[in-house]
Amino acid sequence: xxxxxxxxxxxxxxxxxxxxxxxxxxxxxxxxxxxxxxxxxxxxxxxxxxxxxxxxxxxxxxxxxxxxxxxxxxxxxxxxxxxxxxxxxxxxxxxxxxxxxxxxxxxxxxxxxxxxxxxxxxxxxxxxxxxxxxxxxxxxxxxxxxxxxxxxxxxxxxxxxxxxxxxxxxxxxxxxxxxxxxxxxxxxxxxxxxxxxxxxxxxxxxxxxxxxxxxxxxxxxxxxxxxxxxxxxxxxxxxxxxxxxxxxxxxxxxxxxxxxxxxxxxxxxxxxxxxxxxxxxxxxxxxxxxxxxxxxxxxxxxxxxxxxxxxxxxxxxxxxxxxxxxxxxxxxxxxxxxxxxxxxxxxxxxxxxxxxxxxxxxxxxxxxxxxxxxxxxxxxxxxxxxxxxxxxxxxxxxxxxxxxxxxxxxxxxxxxxxxxxxxxxxxxxxxxxxxxxxxxxxxxxxxxxxxxxxxxxxxxxxxxxxxxxxxxxxxxxxxxxxxxxxxxxxxxxxxxxxxxxxxxxxxxxxxxxxxxxxxxxxxxxxxxx
Numbered sequence: 022x023x024x025x026x027x028x029x030x031x032x033x034x035x036x037x038x039x040x041x042x043x044x045x046x047x048x049x050x051x052x053x054x055x056x057x058x059x060x061x062x063x064x065x066x067x068x069x070x071x072x073x074x075x076x077x078x079x080x081x082x083x084x085x086x087x088x089x090x091x092x093x094x095x096x097x098x099x100x101x102x103x104x105x106x107x108x109x110x111x112x113x114x115x116x117x118x119x120x121x122x123x124x125x126x127x128x129x130x131x132x133x134x135x136x137x138x139x140x141x142x143x144x145x146x147x148x149x150x151x152x153x154x155x156x157x158x159x160x161x162x163x164x165x166x167x168x169x170x171x172x173x174x175x176x177x178x179x180x181x182x183x184x185x186x187x188x189x190x191x192x193x194x195x196x197x198x199x200x201x202x203x204x205x206x207x208x209x210x211x212x213x214x215x216x217x218x219x220x221x222x223x224x225x226x227x228x229x230x231x232x233x234x235x236x237x238x239x240x241x242x243x244x245x246x247x248x249x250x251x252x253x254x255x256x257x258x259x260x261x262x263x264x265x266x267x268x269x270x271x272x273x274x275x276x277x278x279x280x281x282x283x284x285x286x287x288x289x290x291x292x293x294x295x296x297x298x299x300x301x302x303x304x305x306x307x308x309x310x311x312x313x314x315x316x317x318x319x320x321x322x323x324x325x326x327x328x329x330x331x332x333x334x335x336x337x338x339x340x341x342x343x344x345x346x347x348x349x350x351x352x353x354x355x356x357x358x359x360x361x362x363x364x365x366x367x368x369x370x371x372x373x374x375x376x377x378x379x380x381x382x383x384x385x386x387x388x389x390x391x392x393x394x395x396x397x398x399x400x401x402x403x404x405x406x407x408x409x410x411x412x413x414x415x416x417x418x419x420x421x422x423x424x425x426x427x428x429x430x431x432x433x434x435x436x437x438x439x440x441x442x443x444x445x446x447x448x449x450x451x452x453x454x455x456x457x458x459x460x461x462x463x464x465x466x467x468x469x470x471x472x473x474x475x476x477x478x479x480x481x482x483x484x485x486x487x488x489x490x491x492x493x494x495x496x497x498x499x500x501x502x503x504x505x506x507x508x509x510x511x512x513x514x515x516x517x518x519x520x521x522x523x524x525x526x527x528x529x530x531x532x533x534x535x536x537x538x539x540x541x542x543x544x545x546x547x548x549x550x
């Protein structure tokens with residue numbers, strides 16, 4: 022492989038090992054052509070002396086690290102920060118500014134050498150064993166994901182890639198379609214339900230106002246990253262994140278289970294000692310509910326009219342944010358890629374999301390609004406907590422848009438840590454995901470990232486599965502009187518997602534090392550669906 026690449030560079034330039042960075046730093050390597058510019062080394066003697074002091078394999082890894090840092094910084098910092106020293110010039114001790122077209126030249130070089138061309142793989146839709154197995158896995162993943170409030174994307178993506186046969190990026194897009202179908206069905210189911218212990222809707226709209234705008238903004242960023250980044254770049258961090266959140270959720274479930282056991286024992290003791298023979302004992306799913314007359318008997322199964330169970334003002338604000346950002350995306354799609362209008366419309370999403378989430382955060386901090394789903398216990402918000410919550414919403418959206426996952430993988434465990442009851446946590450996370458997933462589906466559609474027949478079929482599967490899962494699990498909770506069941510489903514779904522996505526990530530790395538697919542960045546400006 023090394024000799025093949027060496028010959029490749031020789032055929033392209035007539036020589037080898039005579040490239041240098043514009044910072045005049047000579048570097049040698051055969052496997053990372055993106056590290057070099059087609060420019061002669063003005064001082065061959067100095068370059069060769071330094072090359073002889075380094076091992077070839079070590080230099081290759083160094084080039085990879087330098088390239089990664091260079092491209093990330095070049096895309097993420099302001100123009101004045103793009104001129105940075107990649108070390109110090111080895112020839113004259115001074116640093117030079119990178120030319121404005123540096124990144125463009127690197128990308129052009131990579132494209133000419135076919136190092137990151139990614140081809141969509143869309144299998145023909147026909148009834149076979151792949152469709153059958155994929156349908157079964159997708160059904161159970163959607164059922165579990167809707168109950169846990171995580172969407173199920175961590176199982177959808179591996180299923181679509183390994184079983185159905187889609188390429189990773191198309192799998193991400195179809196996964197978002199499935200999450201959208203399951204989320205909308207779950208929200209419709211939850212709009213009729215009440216809080217398990219309070220006279221409130223099961224969806225916490227104040228919590229949604231804090232997270233949903235940043236979640237939608239994160240989705241927009243994640244979709245752009247989905248085009249730019251290679252899939253393996255986030256595999257390790259993703260596995261660490263999912264294993265950490267699933268472990269945290271599992272221990273939270275164990276803690277909740279123990280509390281529920283104590284409550285059930287206390288209820289049984291009071292029942293046996295009640296010489297009046299009362300058949301009913303007040304039961305609450307979790308401690309920490311209200312202590313006044315607003316406490317209700319276990320009423321999770323009770324349903325009311327949707328009209329009377331929705332806070333229309335908050336819902337209107339959320340829909341308005343969604344529509345504004347959607348219009349910005351539609352207008353952006355009508356402009357030329359990477360033009361001034363393109364980036365202006367992209368950046369206009371930031372103030373829309375920040376204003377709404379920021380206003381809600383300030384209102385919570387000053388006490389004008391409260392997270393009522395916790396009852397009288399409430400949350401004493403600090404500035405740090407509110408900033409962290411907004412950042413987590415943004416991060417959840419980025420992960421969702423990049424990998425085709427539901428933001429509930431981050432929001433669900435976070436809501437539980439805030440002390441939100443499991444039913445409310447699941448319902449609110451799914452409510453936010455309905456907005457974010459529909460937004461990402463529209464963006465993927467504008468980019469033409471998925472085939473419509475497959476998307477419609479799996480959306481139907483996920484929608485039916487979500488309704489069935491909600492109905493079955495709610496009945497189990499009423500029978501077992503243990504809301505911790507939702508937390509265990511959440512932890513299980515996240516853990517399985519970590520394993521399956523890790524498996525897919527490793528297989529992709531293996532394929533790319535064999536030269537089947539590019540391992541670095543793609544160019545959003547030259548992307549053609």
